[in-house]
């Protein structure tokens with residue numbers, strides 16, 4: 001069970017952003033209404049990041065696919081959703097916070113270099129209809145799995161950890177290189193494979209630098225699946241009284 005290796009993909013945002021988008025017009029819906037399968041833990045709201053909201057939102061089909069993926073988890077297990085749809089203000093807040101962190105680590109690096117480095121872990125903020133940041137489309141999901149006690153599985157790297165350990169294939173690569181993994185690492189490998197397998201079965205693709213980030217319907221997804229176009233451009237939930 002869960003012994004299929006996580007596949008390799010040579011991903012690049014610049015390639016993904018060249019793909020056409022044929023917008024489906026599907027609504028962006030709240031996620032908190034299916035807590036037996038998906039627990040919402042809005043990490044950026046909890047951390048007080050500007051633009052973050054207390055509820056999570058996804059395109060309707062993405063939400064349905066996430067719920068259907070949860071049905072393939074072991075009994076009592078659920079998804080924990082750290083983030084879904086993002087307003088551009090939040091994408092900008094995350095990007096600039098990370099650029100500032102990198103600036104203090106690399107004081108001599110140019111602005112262009114810092115932005116290139118930052119975009120490995122936070123997509124460039126953009127609501128350009130031809131190249132939107134993935135989370136602005138409502139088609140990107142940052143998630144993990146919790147067991148029947150509500151404890152998150154050990155994935156070997158924290159959510160949003162900016163290190164090599166976050167690579168989805170971190171342990172696959174070490175195994176392929178002939179390394180012997182510890183008991184804990186074998187457990188982590190099985191947990192990552194479980195997450196990957198259930199998400200892939202539900203039609204999601206994974207961003208190879210982050211074990212927690214999955215896509216459906218946006219340009220990242222179109223690049224990895226070979227679909228001729230993405231179906232989600234930038235979108236927003238309907239807020240009658242507020243524009244985020």
Ligand SMILES: C[C@@H](N)C(=O)N[C@H](C)C(=O)O
Pocket residue numbers: 094119120121122123133134135140142160207210213
């Ligand atoms: C910030 C992180 N959780 C994430 O979602 N990164 C990807 C690259 C993104 O911003 O789309």
Ligand SMILES: [Zn+2]
Pocket residue numbers: 135140141142212213214
């Ligand atoms: Zn993400």
